[in-house]
Amino acid sequence: MQAKGDVKPRFRIGERVRVMKAYPxxxxxxxxxxxxxxxxxxxxCGSFPNPEELAQMRxxxxxxxxxxxxxxxxxxxxxxxxxxxxxxxxEIYQHWLEKV
Amino acid sequence: MKEEKGKYQPLTYFQMMEVSLRxxxxxxxxxxxxxxxxxxxxxxxxxxxxxxxxxxxAWSDPSYKQRLLADGSKACEELGLEVGALxxxxxxxxxxxxxxxxxxxxxxxxxxxxxxxxxxxxxxxxRSRMVREPRVVLKEFGLEISSDIQIRVHDSTADMRYxxxxxxxxxxxxxxxxxxxxxVTRDSMxxxxxxxxx
Numbered sequence: 294m295q296a297k298g299d300v301k302p303r304f305r306i307g308e309r310v311r312v313m314k315a316y317p318x319x320x321x322x323x324x325x326x327x328x329x330x331x332x333x334x335x336x337x338c339g340s341f342p343n344p345e346e347l348a349q350m351r352x353x354x355x356x357x358x359x360x361x362x363x364x365x366x367x368x369x370x371x372x373x374x375x376x377x378x379x380x381x382x383x384e385i386y387q388h389w390l391e392k393v
Numbered sequence: 394m395k396e397e398k399g400k401y402q403p404l405t406y407f408q409m410m411e412v413s414l415r416x417x418x419x420x421x422x423x424x425x426x427x428x429x430x431x432x433x434x435x436x437x438x439x440x441x442x443x444x445x446x447x448x449x450x451a452w453s454d455p456s457y458k459q460r461l462l463a464d465g466s467k468a469c470e471e472l473g474l475e476v477g478a479l480x481x482x483x484x485x486x487x488x489x490x491x492x493x494x495x496x497x498x499x500x501x502x503x504x505x506x507x508x509x510x511x512x513x514x515x516x517x518x519x520r521s522r523m524v525r526e527p528r529v530v531l532k533e534f535g536l537e538i539s540s541d542i543q544i545r546v547h548d549s550t551a552d553m554r555y556x557x558x559x560x561x562x563x564x565x566x567x568x569x570x571x572x573x574x575x576x577v578t579r580d581s582m583x584x585x586x587x588x589x590x591x
Contacts, residue, residue, distance in 0.1 A: 322498060323550070324548065326524065326525075339480065341551070359551055361553070366544075369524075375544060376528075376542075376544070379527070379528075379544045380543065380544075380545050381545075381546045381548060382545060382547050383548045384550045384551035384553055385550075386551070
């Protein structure tokens with residue numbers, strides 16, 4: 294899934310990461326509600342062209358690693374009404390993640 | 394005002410956009426009307442029975458289930474189901490975990506296995522609330538998940554597509570795959586219902 298020339302994965306499974314709290318204009322596939330939240334890497338999904346670039350009719354290369362990140366609902370919604378164990382899992386591209 | 398059935402209804406903004414774009418593509422020779430129709434037909438022909446086949450096979454063959462959880466796309470191809478460029482991630486319900494699928498950004502859906510998504514899946518109500526208060530939403534679907542079971546909501550935001558592998562219902566020992574598949578509903582593969590043996 295990782296080809297030559299792709300951006301190298303920086304995070305390991307289980308590692309704690311934070312989603313950048315950024316608000317760039319244009320097409321972005323990082324939901325608003327998760328920006329600034331911390332979670333852990335559930336898996337690496339492979340590398341994909343950057344959708345923010347694709348939306349501008351560019352090739353989106355080099356491909357960037359895409360992760361599934363697991364967040365505790367309580368960390369996402371301070372007033373979350375369900376169980377403390379409940380989670381939400383979201384696909385996030387590497388350039389949106391930083392080490393905690 | 395009462396809706397007048399059978400009378401001319403003006404096109405909505407998005408219908409107009411669709412017609413304009415399609416006619417332009419045909420005029421410029423990029424696609425033909427026949428190709429557009431064939432694609433629409435192909436889209437209609439994909440129904441949740443495809444997903445149900447996959448689930449029933451996984452219930453019947455533990456080693457297939459392992460392959461399905463490891464690489465959903467590849468495992469579907471084993472059954473002759475074309476999944477296309479998007480990667481399929483299959484998430485398994487267990488006595489400890491209940492999974493549900495949503496796409497908060499738009500309406501990404503495993504069309505290759507479940508066909509055209511139901512209208513509620515695309516609604517703002519479902520999309521915004523499923524990540525925010527999943528237990529309340531599931532209850533509205535008639536599904537009450539005990540508080541000692543973890544709920545995992547999967548927000549399908551990028552290049553993956555998700556399907557829930559529900560638990561095989563009790564009382565189905567000895568059933569063949571065809572019979573098992575009749576229990577697997579579309580909603581049980583989205584995670585807003587459970588399959589039940591009547």
